[in-house]
Amino acid sequence: MISSCAFAGMHFNCPGSPPETAAALYVFLYYICFLIYNSIFQNNHYDTQIKTRKSPSSGACSIPSLLLIPTGISGGNEFTESALKYLERGIVIKSTGSWYTVRKDSGACVECKLKGRLRTEGIRSTNPVVVGDRVLLEDDLIRDIEPRRNYLIRKSTNLSKQSHIIAANVDMAFLVVTFRLPETPVEFIDRFLVAAEAYRIPVCLVFNKMDMFSSKELVQMKHFEAIYRTIGYRTIETSATELIGIDALQQMFAGKVSVIAGLSGTGKSSLINAVNPGLQVRVGDMSDYHQSGKHTTTFAEMFPMQGGGYIIDTPGIRGFGLIHIEKEELYHFFPEIFKASAGCAFHNCRHIHEPGCAVVEAVENGGISKFRYHSYLSMMEDTQSKYR
Ligand SMILES: Nc1nc2c(ncn2[C@@H]2O[C@H](COP(=O)(O)OP(=O)(O)OP(=O)(O)O)[C@@H](O)[C@H]2O)c(=O)[nH]1
Numbered sequence: 001m002i003s004s005c006a007f008a009g010m011h012f013n014c015p016g017s018p019p020e021t022a023a024a025l026y027v028f029l030y031y032i033c034f035l036i037y038n039s040i041f042q043n044n045h046y047d048t049q050i051k052t053r054k055s056p057s058s059g060a061c062s063i064p065s066l067l068l069i070p071t072g073i074s075g076g077n078e079f080t081e082s083a084l085k086y087l088e089r090g091i092v093i094k095s096t097g098s099w100y101t102v103r104k105d106s107g108a109c110v111e112c113k114l115k116g117r118l119r120t121e122g123i124r125s126t127n128p129v130v131v132g133d134r135v136l137l138e139d140d141l142i143r144d145i146e147p148r149r150n151y152l153i154r155k156s157t158n159l160s161k162q163s164h165i166i167a168a169n170v171d172m173a174f175l176v177v178t179f180r181l182p183e184t185p186v187e188f189i190d191r192f193l194v195a196a197e198a199y200r201i202p203v204c205l206v207f208n209k210m211d212m213f214s215s216k217e218l219v220q221m222k223h224f225e226a227i228y229r230t231i232g233y234r235t236i237e238t239s240a241t242e243l244i245g246i247d248a249l250q251q252m253f254a255g256k257v258s259v260i261a262g263l264s265g266t267g268k269s270s271l272i273n274a275v276n277p278g279l280q281v282r283v284g285d286m287s288d289y290h291q292s293g294k295h296t297t298t299f300a301e302m303f304p305m306q307g308g309g310y311i312i313d314t315p316g317i318r319g320f321g322l323i324h325i326e327k328e329e330l331y332h333f334f335p336e337i338f339k340a341s342a343g344c345a346f347h348n349c350r351h352i353h354e355p356g357c358a359v360v361e362a363v364e365n366g367g368i369s370k371f372r373y374h375s376y377l378s379m380m381e382d383t384q385s386k387y388r
Pocket residue numbers: 208209210211212238239240241242262263264265266267268269270271282283284285286294295296297298314315316317
């Protein structure tokens with residue numbers, strides 16, 4: 001007989017309960033707990049693939065927060081085996097926000113809409129389906145998206161509570177940086193790197209418009225490039241117009257799905273054309289950028305590359321607001337700060353002005369670049385605001 005006190009959690013001391021009954025109750029309660037845990041954590045619609053870093057000092061996982069980004073519009077659970085037989089799989093290669101071009105696994109490309117009713121389900125992003133997403137299709141309707149392996153996300157510039165996903169499921173990101181026309185702010189670069197680090201997306205900094213550098217600027221640029229190289233980032237020097245570094249870029253694109261991003265006018269589309277002259281992606285007129293700051297590429301689109309691989313061209317972005325990154329976690333996404341933090345006196349050091357902070361010491365003795373540290377402090381001050 002199951003004594004009623006078991007349900008009040010008092011079964012340990014129930015007089016008269018034989019040991020077998022107590023054992024059965026343990027099993028029963030364990031099973032209930034297991035069911036509750038599963039329903040909360042295993043069956044949700046969110047990406048729980050957190051990219052944690054081991055703390056250098058404690059050796060324990062020290063990023064407990066989840067990046068709660070919906071990755072399956074309808075949760076991916078509503079289709080039965082027989083229903084799945086009628087759905088086709090494909091990859092989104094262009095997104096305008098109102099319709100999407102999907103390349104089916106069978107090879108055919110189809111223009112699709114998102115099933116209306118799914119639009120708002122659990123979506124906190126301005127663009128629920130993004131280039132690089134793997135989707136399930138029912139004719140020309142997108143019925144679901146498969147869980148994302150990673151994505152590049154920033155804060156949406158207009159709607160403060162929403163995010164904008166730049167691309168999903170990428171092997172590498174190329175950030176195009178120019179010193180002039182336009183000038184790329186250092187903090188913009190560092191914010192982009194932080195967002196990519198959060199999902200461990202390798203980044204290559206592409207220093208474009210090398211043909212425009214004076215010899216003095218070249219020296220400054222080399223110094224700047226060396227700092228990022230020392231941290232561990234890959235870099236490449238290019239000129240889309242003079243075809244400098246294009247072969248090397250082509251080799252880096254090969255065999256991967258990459259995204260190319262940067263401010264408007266830095267030459268993203270021009271570089272894609274330089275690698276793949278047959279594509280003729282629309283590029284801007286230099287004068288437009290000064291007069292109106294207009295964006296030439298308006299939609300993200302994936303292109304196959306001549307030497308292999310795929311590249312996702314993206315519209316220029318003006319600012320890079322971080323989203324879903326806690327201040328306490330921020331230093332994990334600056335590789336050199338994270339490394340130095342192993343020597344901090346306090347395990348909860350924020351690396352601002354705490355005594356015995358090895359990061360501050362490294363900045364003072366030149367082991368960490370001052371401008372990188374400045375970016376860190378600026379993000380710590382306001383990780384929530386959009387950046388410019
Ligand atoms: N001098 C010089 N001009 C370049 C180079 N790369 C691109 N440009 C020029 O820069 C302008 C902008 O190039 P785009 O390729 O349209 O730039 P984008 O980054 O794709 O711009 P959005 O699509 O607006 O984001 C064009 O006039 C290009 O000819 C370069 O390496 N050197």
